[in-house]
Amino acid sequence: MAVENPICECCSIRPAKLVVVRRRRDDTYRTFVCCECAEELTRVYVKNGLDLDGMVLGMDRGAGSDTAYSCRLCGTTLADIVVGGRPGCCACYGKFGGEIENAIKVAQGHTLHMGKTPER
Amino acid sequence: MNPLESNIPDWLKGDGPDSDVVISTRARLARSLAEFPFPSRASGEDLTMIVSEVRQALSGLAEKFPGIELASVDKLSDEVKSFLLDAHLASVEQIIGGKGRAIVLEPRGRLSIMINEEDHLRLQIILSGLVCEEAWEMVDWADDVLAQKLAYGFSNTYGYLTASLSNVGTGLRVSAMMHLAAMRLTRKLNEQLRAAYDLGVSVRGVFGEGTQSFGDLFQVSNEVTLGLNEREIVERVRSVTAYLLAQERLARKELLSRHRTSILNDAAKSLKTLQTSMRVAPQQAFTLMSSLRLATALGFVENGSGALMNELLAGMRASTELSMRVGSRDDTGAGIERAKLLRNKLRSLYINEG
Numbered sequence: 160m161a162v163e164n165p166i167c168e169c170c171s172i173r174p175a176k177l178v179v180v181r182r183r184r185d186d187t188y189r190t191f192v193c194c195e196c197a198e199e200l201t202r203v204y205v206k207n208g209l210d211l212d213g214m215v216l217g218m219d220r221g222a223g224s225d226t227a228y229s230c231r232l233c234g235t236t237l238a239d240i241v242v243g244g245r246p247g248c249c250a251c252y253g254k255f256g257g258e259i260e261n262a263i264k265v266a267q268g269h270t271l272h273m274g275k276t277p278e279r
Numbered sequence: 280m281n282p283l284e285s286n287i288p289d290w291l292k293g294d295g296p297d298s299d300v301v302i303s304t305r306a307r308l309a310r311s312l313a314e315f316p317f318p319s320r321a322s323g324e325d326l327t328m329i330v331s332e333v334r335q336a337l338s339g340l341a342e343k344f345p346g347i348e349l350a351s352v353d354k355l356s357d358e359v360k361s362f363l364l365d366a367h368l369a370s371v372e373q374i375i376g377g378k379g380r381a382i383v384l385e386p387r388g389r390l391s392i393m394i395n396e397e398d399h400l401r402l403q404i405i406l407s408g409l410v411c412e413e414a415w416e417m418v419d420w421a422d423d424v425l426a427q428k429l430a431y432g433f434s435n436t437y438g439y440l441t442a443s444l445s446n447v448g449t450g451l452r453v454s455a456m457m458h459l460a461a462m463r464l465t466r467k468l469n470e471q472l473r474a475a476y477d478l479g480v481s482v483r484g485v486f487g488e489g490t491q492s493f494g495d496l497f498q499v500s501n502e503v504t505l506g507l508n509e510r511e512i513v514e515r516v517r518s519v520t521a522y523l524l525a526q527e528r529l530a531r532k533e534l535l536s537r538h539r540t541s542i543l544n545d546a547a548k549s550l551k552t553l554q555t556s557m558r559v560a561p562q563q564a565f566t567l568m569s570s571l572r573l574a575t576a577l578g579f580v581e582n583g584s585g586a587l588m589n590e591l592l593a594g595m596r597a598s599t600e601l602s603m604r605v606g607s608r609d610d611t612g613a614g615i616e617r618a619k620l621l622r623n624k625l626r627s628l629y630i631n632e633g
Contacts, residue, residue, distance in 0.1 A: 233316040247320040249313045249432030249440040252447075259444070263437065266445045269506025272438025274449035275419075277426040 169196035288388025293585030295408020306414035309450035317442035326379030336428035344385040411517040448505030460495040461530035494565030546574030
């Protein structure tokens, strides 16, 4: 299920093209912004020394709603993952490798599993 | 013994180490089955097949958890659903999720497995007191048993694949539920919670938000599930909980030496209100019960016990959460029932000034 393009949360006029992701404590905040407001927002964050975690993820709606760029098992699109932060199945992790890795880095600050493996 | 009868689960009995402050320790693993979409994207047929696969994998668990049973959530009575919420054996999402959701329970309430909640499986061990290692070892054992028969979604890079990116990796969340009333009363709570945050854990109110938690109940848990192995996660939560436990004990000593009369006065007022009220709102009930639980731990309440205090604090969860989260704003009926429960359970208690 593809997600509609939201309106920019800063100017409330232009359609949002980017999502700015910030981590604070254990919560992740996503702000959907147009390109113009993203530039201004980033400038303000940097000026005030706020940690952006280096993350500004492109929503790329065209690619996001393209069936060629959706998971063949569950139909999840890139936009679904960037907007909702949730893959639809295990195969999404392989399908959207780079994007998922960025999103995991934002959510957890790490990308490498250090724990146990299944006993089977 | 039927696990779906409303027995009091072991963790509420208050007999674990340090359970005057640490009410319970929980270790939870999120697991998915590789070949099915996650529950939010799965069809009804998928959900049924997932329940069936898990049912077939359960037999090995009976060795350590005799009497284990699986039940479909939509076939449970409202009474049993309330019990599962009160006992922290199921989430509100699981209870209201509808068809295709199931839960695995054992009579002592230590192990529960939610099937088709956010992930295909949520395995949980909950025990009384501060016992992080023990809880982890039990849930790890159950996980290994299930892994013999279930094909988990797993990646060598990311670890166990889950429906939320905040659980991917070990899928492990270790948490301790703490009663930190004395730290609040001695105005040390905010400072100590900030110190805990800096040590890499999350501290949240069990009911309510942030440091405004109703009932002074806080949950300490690991912030991330990646980048650390399971033992490191367990040790991180254990050490921060032990630190907060020591601070709460110090605060209780301070209350005893400098504010004894004030504590006795608060407890007497709380007990009288709870023994005589005909209707009690959730926030009021939590506040009064917190005062009474603290006085019980300090030895000022005759006929009171840690088990009773835990049961009453936890026993308000179902009606409170359901009314808060499902959207019902009218607490009148629940408020009358809550008051009746409290009056009945607390009628033989009295304050002993020692």
